[in-house]
Amino acid sequence: MSETMKTDGDPVIEITDLHVAFDGRAVLRGVRLTVAAGGPTVLVGRSGTGKTTLLRAMNRLNECLPGCATRGSVRLRLGGEWRDVYAPGLRPEELRRRVGMVFQSPNPLPVSIGRNMTMPLELALRLPAAEWSGRAEQALREAGLWDEVRDRLNQPAAALSGGQQQRLCLARALACRPEFLLLDEPTASLDYKAARGVEDLLLELAEKYTLVVVSHSLNQARRLARRMHVLREGGQVEAVEPEALADKDRLLAFMDELM
Amino acid sequence: MAGLDANTGRGERIVTALLFGASAVCVLCVAAILGFLAWFCLPLLSWRELSVVLSWRWEPAGGSFGILPMAVGSLLLAGSALLLAWPLGLGLCLFVHGLGPRRLARPLLALVRLMTGVPTVVYGLVAAFLLVPFVRRALSGSGYCWLAAALMLALLALPTIVLVLDGQLRLVEPRLRLTAASLGLTRAQELLRLALPMSARGLRTAGVLGFSRALGDALLPLMISGNAAQLPHSPLDSLRTLTAHIALVVATDSQSAAYSSLFACGLLLFGVSYTVNLGLRRLGSAQGGGATGGMTRLPAGRWLEPLAVALAWLSAVAVPAALAVLLGYLVWRGAPTLGLSLIFGDTPPLDALLRGAPVFDGLWPACLGTLWLVFLSACIAVPLGVASGIHLAEYATGRAGRLAAFCVDLLAGVPSILMGLFGFALILLLRRSFWPQANTCLLLSALCLAMLVLPYLFSATRSCLEGLPRELRLACAALGLSRWQTVSRVLLPVAGQGVLGGVILAIGRVAEDTAVILLTGVVVGAGTPASLTDKFEALPFTIYYLAAEHQTPQELDLAFGAALALLCLTALLFGAARRLRSGMARRWESGRSFT
């Protein structure tokens, strides 16, 4: 992984003139955005401005929804070199493996906890079975879930609490050792305590991965963001100055005006 | 680790091609059947011929080939059967969903599922020896009449109606239960004022499917409706349906006008069945999609609730009672004959089993024939149906997908007797063209049966896959799973129950069908099937034959024994499929070892 490590602050995602439409209805119109390595980089904006769509454009997940049309360029620094995500020869499966994602509501697969962890290792990474358990354990430890589930790996994932499920999904993404981690309001369906737990975790993970987080909550954005962008209706993206992030009152005023 | 640049994997491409191929085969099947019907109807395409066929007299000896009495007979019979079955089905559903004691709900539903497994020929046999004499004595006429056939067809269509309605209510009702209860509504009020109006689509679908089932059946009308080619004046009159007509007349000279008029019958039958289906879809889309689309308003009177409760109780008593009488009679007549000699006649069982000694006067060859049929058609239909279902749910887009879906819908509207007619005509055509040795045989029957059950498998697979939440697909995609991995490792195992349900239905249908094999190679005596190109015996046909042609009372008893055996066989198949299903679910959910 060492060659893929970037110094904090170098750009690693470059989005230019991105248009996304569903069934002819434009959601993003000409978005420009540059994201630097590390983070977390937080995207905020009113509901309906297309934050989730923008996030999903980065790992081409929009294509899995019916009636989607994408135009423009999304370039990611993968394995040390710039790649056009929408280039014809690129395998979306491999891209998505390297760009992990956690959804708004926990989405464990309807299988056991253990199988949730190992299935992507077997199918997407094609790792030999001997390596599964080590990787899974490491990822579960990273997500701070290991001690809670080590004895119940054969139980259905649906039996976990909401916060545990979300950490399981995080661990599942981590087990594939991605270079990017996209998080779509990862704490939206969690209670306060569980949300704080996940937030702390994300701050730790930002040391190793490039994190892009969509958030609704100003407080959360303030706690998490190292950099922040506001997505406006119609698709302009405005960066929030770093000084503004530090000053709570200034940020509040700024956000009031924007949102 | 696979590189980022590698194009879509070769395996993935092969899978996609295979799935596409399966859909293409479905389309070809439909094209072939329709092509046949149209081709053989061509001679009738002149005003003179058409006016001969579309007239009210059927008398081949006198040169009259009118099929209108049969067309009207079909519609009358199916319509009246639906008129009986639909309210009963609705009542049963209401009973199960809260108008009756909760304790009885599960057993009642289990009973209805059991009914789907009762072979048509068993109904026919019992009706011919129980219902027909009863109608004759209690009312008047010969007993072979519209009324008797309508009663039995209602029983045949009932499970379809109940299961569709039950499925719909299960979708709608849980969302309403707490809300309705918190508003102080009674269970009956909730069901009648909220759940049913929201289930308009299910109510319609149930009606249409029940109608199609009654319209397409050939055997019950053939066995108990009397078959006189006339317009009935009362429910106690004899009538002939299009399906029975095809079965009765297919035996004529294959170059005569009577023969080509059969294909007109087929086309008519197909047309009606398809129009009804199409009408349903139009109605559905006109009223807005979704399970909540089209709120139907029920009358507001207070009498509605007590009426519904009365209907629910009536159906909950009448349907099981009818079934108990029919099956009770079957067991009473059939049970004494059960034994090794029923299966093996006077041949030592071990000889027959191990050394293949020929069995006469026993059901062994027929049992084997039926098992072979089930096995062969499952081999053909299951991969094809499941693959095309997957293709349509997960891969196909745009026009190609719509075409395939349309074709399968068409195929689902083909009554079994028509499938038999197709098989028979196919063989005649093959013999006259490039394969003079072609003959009706086991393989042909299996092929036609496979085509008959293809839509079951297709729809089960497709609807189960499409019913899964989109989040599941997104989650898999986000993890970097390929499309086929997502389908084969996550979606299919989750949808497995439903798919297997389709397989069970299909197998049951193959095991019990008589109309298709009647025209494609089944015979009275053939011994155990030796090759795929041989003629064969099959249990349903043996029952049908013995019911009508028994030379002695003992042979009639054999028919009841055979019916009981067939019932056991279908029950066994259902049971095995059920076990398979639960086993599969267990294995998948626990996952591989994780230590």
Added chain:
Amino acid sequence: MMKRNMLATVFALAFFLCLGVLSAQAEGLDAFTGKSGKIDIAGGTAHIPVMKEAAKRIMQKNPAIRITVAGGGSGVGVQKVGEGLVDIGNTGRALTPAEAAKYGLKSYAFAIDGVAVVLHPKNAVNALTHQQVQDIFAGKITNWRQLGGHDAAIHLYTRDEASGTREVFWEIMLKKGALAAGANVVASNGAMKTAIAGDPDGIGYVSIGHIDQTVKAPSLDGVHPSQENAKSGKYPVIRKLYMNTRGEPKGLVASFISYIQGPQGEAITAAHGFIPTK
């Protein structure tokens, strides 16, 4: 002691009788020894019992031979053998010249059979005239009382158009007269017998060979419809039962036809209520 002796004698007699029958059977079956192959038979439903019995005897002795028997009616017999779908197509009527010419069919008669009106055994009517039968089937006489029977509507049963029995009955008995459209249609001789046996007010017609104690045949113009009267010509509604092949029969099929026409076949034919042709 007496009793035991008698028993022993009966057993011995029975044994020798069986032996005799068996050896006689084996004789007629000689033609099949060592042969293999298959014969498909379909058509006339009156023929089925004879065909099944013969097939059973042949297959029991020669496991390598497979004979399949199906019904369908005389029309099926002509159609299927004509199209080559079966090896032998049975008919309960003579082929029309057109049929024979079109497919090049050869006919082999093996039995004489009458077609008789049948009633439920409890029906009080025991005699009918030719005219009465015509009127009944034309729908002019509709109540048994008009015939001296009980007061009940007459239930008509007829056969499907593929039936040779129907054709013979219609031509000779009804003189090609009208047939009421409301008559129930059944698909075979056996089914007709079953229907009449179950319906006290029913009337139908079957091959005389199919008549047993479950149905009764009223006399026609004073003549009892029996095979003897049919053979002697006293009973007019008669036909022959034929096996038909496309072209000259060869091999197994030829052996089968001569077996049916031979002494063994005659015995089977007679045992099933038909008069063998000589």
